[in-house]
Amino acid sequence: MSEKKKKAAIGRRDFFKKAGLGAGAVGAAAVGLAADETKAAEPAKSGTGGRGYQETAHVKKYYELARF
Amino acid sequence: MADAAANLELAEEDVLRAHWYGLLGGVLRAAPDRAHLDRLAGLVGDETDFGQGVSALAEAAQAALAADPKTLEQEHFDLFIGVGRGELLPYGSYYLAGFLYEKPLAQLRADMRRLGIARAEGVLEPEDHIAAVMEMMSGLITGAFGDGADLAAQRQFFAVHLGSWAPRFFEDLENAKAAGFYRSVGRTGRQFLAIETAAFEMTA
Numbered sequence: 195m196s197e198k199k200k201k202a203a204i205g206r207r208d209f210f211k212k213a214g215l216g217a218g219a220v221g222a223a224a225v226g227l228a229a230d231e232t233k234a235a236e237p238a239k240s241g242t243g244g245r246g247y248q249e250t251a252h253v254k255k256y257y258e259l260a261r262f
Numbered sequence: 263m264a265d266a267a268a269n270l271e272l273a274e275e276d277v278l279r280a281h282w283y284g285l286l287g288g289v290l291r292a293a294p295d296r297a298h299l300d301r302l303a304g305l306v307g308d309e310t311d312f313g314q315g316v317s318a319l320a321e322a323a324q325a326a327l328a329a330d331p332k333t334l335e336q337e338h339f340d341l342f343i344g345v346g347r348g349e350l351l352p353y354g355s356y357y358l359a360g361f362l363y364e365k366p367l368a369q370l371r372a373d374m375r376r377l378g379i380a381r382a383e384g385v386l387e388p389e390d391h392i393a394a395v396m397e398m399m400s401g402l403i404t405g406a407f408g409d410g411a412d413l414a415a416q417r418q419f420f421a422v423h424l425g426s427w428a429p430r431f432f433e434d435l436e437n438a439k440a441a442g443f444y445r446s447v448g449r450t451g452r453q454f455l456a457i458e459t460a461a462f463e464m465t466a
Binding site: 205207 | 308311312379380381394406408460
C-alpha cells in the first residue's frame with residue numbers, strides 16, 4: 195500500500211475509533227450481523243464473470259466470528 | 263484462484279461498520295423478537311455521542327423486553343406498514359422522487375445487477391426499502407456478494423442509495439408519533455450515517 199494510502203487508512207481507523215463506533219462491540223457478544231439468516235438481498239446467481247460468493251468453510255467461520 | 267480467505271481479513275473498523283449496517287437493517291425489516299431484544303439490551307455505549315445513543319438503544323430494548331411483545335410488533339406495523347401505508351414510507355424513491363417505484367429504484371436495480379446482488383425469493387417490497395439497502399451495504403463491506411467492494415465502490419453506493427435520503431428518514435423515525443423503541447433506532451441510524459458520511463469525505 196502506498197504511503198499516502200496507508201496514512202489515509204490510519205486516519206480513517208482513528209476517526210472511527212474516536213467516533214465511538216466500537217461502542218456496542220464490548221458486551222454485544224451475541225449481536226449478530228442481522229436478526230436472522232434470511233435477508234432481503236443475496237448474491238446473484240452468476241453469469242457476470244465475477245468470482246461469486248461461495249459458502250466455503252472459511253466464510254462460514256467468518257460469520258461465526260463476526261457474531262460479536 | 264487467489265485465496266478467498268485473504269479477502270475476509272477485514273479491518274477492524276470495517277467489521278464494526280458492517281455490524282452496524284446489519285444491525286440497523288435487521289431491526290428495520292422486522293420487530294426484533296425476545297432473543298434479539300435480549301442481545302440489543304446488552305449493548306454498551308461509551309461517552310461519545312454515538313455511544314450515548316447506543317446506551318439509549320440498549321435501554322429501549324430493555325423496556326421493550328419488559329412490555330408485551332405485541333406492543334413492539336404494533337409499533338413496527340404502525341410505523342412502516344399500516345393499513346394502506348405506515349406513518350413512514352421508508353423507500354428511497356419516496357424520499358428522493360416523492361413516489362414509490364421511481365427512478366431511484368431503477369438506479370438501485372441497475373447497481374445491484376452490476377454488483378452481483380439479487381433480490382431474495384419471497385421478498386415483496388421494492389428493493390429500495392431502507393432495511394434492504396442497509397443490508398446491501400453490510401454485504402458490500404464484508405464481500406458477501408462476491409469480491410468485497412473497495413472503498414470507492416462503497417462510497418459510490420452509499421452516496422447514491424443511502425447518503426442522499428436515509429439520514430432524513432432516520433430523523434423522521436426519531437420524531438415519528440408511533441415511535442417508542444424505534445426512536446432510538448432513528449437516533450442511532452442518523453448518528454451512524456453521519457459518521458459514515460464524514461468518513462467517506464475523508465477519502466475524497
